[in-house]
Amino acid sequence: MQRSMFGLPHARGCFALGGRRTGSEFAGAATAAAAALSRMPASWKSASLRWRAAVCAGAFPNWVSRPLSSEKASARDGHKFKVAVIGSGPAGCYAVAALTKQIPKTQLEVDVLDELPTPFGLVRYGIAPDHQEAKAVVNQFAQSLSQENVRFRGNVKVGVHVSVAELRSMYHAVIAAAGAQSERKIDVPGESLHGVLSARKFVAWYNGHPHFTKLHVPLDHRTTDVVVVGNGNVAIDVARILLKTPEELARSDIAQHAWEKLSQCSVKRVHLVGRRGLAQASWSAKELREIVQKLPNVRVKVNPDEIKLSDVDLEELEMEENRAKKRCTGIVQQAAAEQESAAAEEKRLFEGEQQTVKELHLRFLRTPVLFLPKDDDANSVGWTQFARNHLAGPPGKQRAHITTNMPAGCETIPSTLVLVSVGYKVGTFDGLPVDTASGVIHNVKGRVKNQTGEFLPGLYVTGWMKRGSSGIVGSNRWDAEETIRCVIEDLASAPLDYKAGGAALDSLLDIRGVRLVDFDSWRRIDTRESAAGAAMGKPRQKLTSLEELLHTASTDQHA
Amino acid sequence: MRASALLRPLGNSCRLPWGRTWAAPLAPASNLASNHTRTWRRAHGNEPYDESRAITVYFIDRDQRRIEVKAPLGANMLQVAHRNDIDLEGACEGSLACSTCHVYVDDKNFTKLKEPCDDENDMLDLAFGLKENSRLGCQIIATPELDGMELRLPSATRNMAVDGHVPKPH
Ligand SMILES: Cc1cc2nc3c(=O)[nH]c(=O)nc-3n(C[C@H](O)[C@H](O)[C@H](O)COP(=O)(O)OP(=O)(O)OC[C@H]3O[C@@H](n4cnc5c(N)ncnc54)[C@H](O)[C@@H]3O)c2cc1C
Numbered sequence: 001m002q003r004s005m006f007g008l009p010h011a012r013g014c015f016a017l018g019g020r021r022t023g024s025e026f027a028g029a030a031t032a033a034a035a036a037l038s039r040m041p042a043s044w045k046s047a048s049l050r051w052r053a054a055v056c057a058g059a060f061p062n063w064v065s066r067p068l069s070s071e072k073a074s075a076r077d078g079h080k081f082k083v084a085v086i087g088s089g090p091a092g093c094y095a096v097a098a099l100t101k102q103i104p105k106t107q108l109e110v111d112v113l114d115e116l117p118t119p120f121g122l123v124r125y126g127i128a129p130d131h132q133e134a135k136a137v138v139n140q141f142a143q144s145l146s147q148e149n150v151r152f153r154g155n156v157k158v159g160v161h162v163s164v165a166e167l168r169s170m171y172h173a174v175i176a177a178a179g180a181q182s183e184r185k186i187d188v189p190g191e192s193l194h195g196v197l198s199a200r201k202f203v204a205w206y207n208g209h210p211h212f213t214k215l216h217v218p219l220d221h222r223t224t225d226v227v228v229v230g231n232g233n234v235a236i237d238v239a240r241i242l243l244k245t246p247e248e249l250a251r252s253d254i255a256q257h258a259w260e261k262l263s264q265c266s267v268k269r270v271h272l273v274g275r276r277g278l279a280q281a282s283w284s285a286k287e288l289r290e291i292v293q294k295l296p297n298v299r300v301k302v303n304p305d306e307i308k309l310s311d312v313d314l315e316e317l318e319m320e321e322n323r324a325k326k327r328c329t330g331i332v333q334q335a336a337a338e339q340e341s342a343a344a345e346e347k348r349l350f351e352g353e354q355q356t357v358k359e360l361h362l363r364f365l366r367t368p369v370l371f372l373p374k375d376d377d378a379n380s381v382g383w384t385q386f387a388r389n390h391l392a393g394p395p396g397k398q399r400a401h402i403t404t405n406m407p408a409g410c411e412t413i414p415s416t417l418v419l420v421s422v423g424y425k426v427g428t429f430d431g432l433p434v435d436t437a438s439g440v441i442h443n444v445k446g447r448v449k450n451q452t453g454e455f456l457p458g459l460y461v462t463g464w465m466k467r468g469s470s471g472i473v474g475s476n477r478w479d480a481e482e483t484i485r486c487v488i489e490d491l492a493s494a495p496l497d498y499k500a501g502g503a504a505l506d507s508l509l510d511i512r513g514v515r516l517v518d519f520d521s522w523r524r525i526d527t528r529e530s531a532a533g534a535a536m537g538k539p540r541q542k543l544t545s546l547e548e549l550l551h552t553a554s555t556d557q558h559a
Numbered sequence: 560m561r562a563s564a565l566l567r568p569l570g571n572s573c574r575l576p577w578g579r580t581w582a583a584p585l586a587p588a589s590n591l592a593s594n595h596t597r598t599w600r601r602a603h604g605n606e607p608y609d610e611s612r613a614i615t616v617y618f619i620d621r622d623q624r625r626i627e628v629k630a631p632l633g634a635n636m637l638q639v640a641h642r643n644d645i646d647l648e649g650a651c652e653g654s655l656a657c658s659t660c661h662v663y664v665d666d667k668n669f670t671k672l673k674e675p676c677d678d679e680n681d682m683l684d685l686a687f688g689l690k691e692n693s694r695l696g697c698q699i700i701a702t703p704e705l706d707g708m709e710l711r712l713p714s715a716t717r718n719m720a721v722d723g724h725v726p727k728p729h
């Protein structure tokens with residue numbers, strides 16, 4: 001069976017997909033439509049042609065073909081397919097792109113809601129401020145969000161200003177793409193000490209997320225050692241931000257409050273600690289190469305005993321899916337082999353100016369078991385105790401097990417700041433069934449299920465909410481397309497009743513006194529931030545308080 | 560932003576987040592060869608490509624259609640794809656930071672390409688549906704010897720599990 005990538009350029013794929021869940025009487029029509037569509041000339045490039053063809057072929061119930069006979073009428077009687085997308089991060093933006101690619105403008109209305117006045121989710125508040133090239137994707141997202149049948153509705157928190165149930169009553173489909181707004185925990189005694197923070201909060205703080213500007217981050221002249229728990233890309237991001245020089249960071253769009261703190265603190269060592277071995281670290285080569293090889297002021301320290309590869313590791317690294325891990329292993333092994341000569345070279349180069357050299361300690365096979373307070377401050381973390389681990393299990397499935405006799409065999413590392421970087425999760429989301437074990441919304445291919453396993457019609461999920469905190473920006477494209485395939489399959493399988501859509505949303509929000517930020521208002525923020533940044537020689541100077549953001553959004557700069 | 564820019568990724572010229580202006584291909588041209596009057600500007604500079612000197616490249620899209628296009632010498636395959644309305648993603652706009660422009664190159668031409676640099680290999684590691692003949696489209700530059708090259712777009716029929724999602728061991 002041919003499965004094509006999108007639904008309707010792709011209509012064939014959309015009808016041929018297995019696992020249809022409703023509308024058995026419709027299956028016959030769908031088969032007929034599939035046959036008709038397969039006869040369509042391949043040169044029919046436009047999605048709208050395919051859409052029409054699908055309608056003519058009887059794939060769609062009457063409501064669709066009726067408005068098609070007169071598009072003006074369709075606009076008048078409101079028989080458009082109305083969709084609300086919760087969240088304007090990569091998943092939400094790719095969902096919009098997939099929808100608008102497949103459904104003609106005249107038959108589709110999409111509202112994209114975000115709790116923040118600013119769109120793009122983690123592209124703005126997650127991706128590191130010194131990785132501007134990875135943020136270039138916002139140009140394409142902006143194009144998706146500023147199409148004439150798409151509206152951005154910023155500063156609207158679903159669950160507070162409007163509920164999921166209300167959205168479901170106003171729109172035909174609600175696509176949840178609100179990301180993972182909480183973090184995994186490690187349950188280690190002492191976690192509540194000041195200075196033990198999740199990397200998620202630290203990242204949001206340095207990226208100027210308005211909810212995190214007041215976060216207490218203990219970075220000052222006494223902060224010499226920072227422990228980062230976890231061996232993923234987020235761990236590398238936070239370590240790099242701590243290791244880079246203030247001059248380097250000044251060229252990024254890091255939040256001003258974070259830059260000021262970071263340039264005054266005296267971090268000397270960052271300990272990046274993984275519970276498993278080098279072969280299992282989940283970072284990617286580009287990020288690892290940058291922090292290990294490309295930061296001139298950073299000396300990498302590796303304990304050769306910790307990076308010895310077992311036979312199982314070697315077998316694991318030969319597995320096809322571990323190509324990336326193998327390259328990463330090579331990068332660390334090379335750094336380990338060169339550390340002696342690098343140290344000598346550095347001594348020569350930096351003789352007399354030791355201040356500028358910082359150390360990155362790559363540590364493996366260590367699990368934090370206890371956070372201890374500072375000697376002179378019982379409320380703040382000063383030390384982290386780690387147990388040593390060994391790995392057991394078949395290749396690809398090795399797990400860490402503590403080998404240390406506790407507590408005697410533990411290793412204690414000084415740490416005035418601990419950043420726990422072990423992944424994000426959804427937490428709770430009012431109106432959506434969260435699977436607490438995996439930290440995602442219950443779903444099958446993007447169709448949301450409740451706790452008892454029944455599908456909730458018209459409710460879908462995509463992005464980190466759907467699959468957990470994994471994957472790069474582009475991964476969300478495939479993910480969103482899978483969800484949108486389901487949306488279109490379901491759209492084709494049931495009659496579409498009338499929904500009030502965006503007009504109803506706007507009046508409800510108006511009654512509730514919500515200050516809406518639309519896409520043009522966001523552009524005002526964007527323009528002001530870019531101009532302020534340009535004056536300072538940086539890509540952008542972010543506004544970091546909600547008041548400032550809302551004020552700028554509502555102020556016409558030319559007035 | 561101009562309305563026409565909304566229709567396609569990478570419209571005429573767009574402002575990168577850090578303020579640099581990127582002069583992307585002009586409006587879509589379904590047949591480059593027949594439209595020499597259009598000026599197609601280089602990605603990082605203002606000199607136009609010499610469109611009279613172009614090679615032929617075939618894209619196999621996700622519906623298995625084989626689309627013939629012209630690629631001016633010096634242009635990269637992400638630009639060529641966008642210029643011709645081919646749905647190749649270029650999330651980082653060709654700055655080797657995303658891997659969404661991943662394509663499969665036909666065997667004959669694959670061997671003619673310069674070895675990927677470390678940065679390209681690093682990004683390829685993250686590409687969806689990586690194969691032996693995978694390359695990043697934004698890094699393949701049209702040269703005379705690549706005339707007739709065939710580039711296949713990966714399709715998303717694979718399980719999401721390959722998509723960077725590794726189930727957690729514990
Ligand atoms: C620190 C960090 C760095 C990263 N760096 C990179 C990188 O360099 N390159 C790369 O390719 N990928 C990177 N990623 C991965 C990438 O950011 C994610 O894959 C992607 O952002 C996930 O998209 P999403 O839309 O599911 O979630 P998000 O991006 O989190 O978007 C969710 C959106 O929903 C909104 N929202 C949340 N709750 C509500 C609510 N109740 N009502 C309304 N709106 C709501 C949020 O405000 C947000 O805008 C990074 C991730 C992190 C955490």
Ligand SMILES: NC(=O)c1ccc[n+]([C@@H]2O[C@H](COP(=O)([O-])OP(=O)(O)OC[C@H]3O[C@@H](n4cnc5c(N)ncnc54)[C@H](OP(=O)(O)O)[C@@H]3O)[C@@H](O)[C@H]2O)c1
Pocket residue numbers: 184185186229230231232233234235237274275276280281282283284287367421422423424469470471472723727728729
């Ligand atoms: N530049 C980029 O492209 C970029 C930047 C940032 C993020 N991202 C992406 O965003 C996603 C999220 O990144 P991430 O770094 O948060 O997640 P991640 O890659 O899943 O890394 C999580 C790390 O935490 C460890 N861990 C998990 N539970 C633990 C526990 N209980 N105790 C100790 N350690 C534990 C994991 O070890 P185990 O392996 O043992 O579980 C792993 O090392 C990733 O897909 C990443 O690639 C990309």
Ligand code: FES
Pocket residue numbers: 637648649650651652653654655656657658659660682695696697698
């Ligand atoms: S477009 Fe991002 S790597 Fe090619």
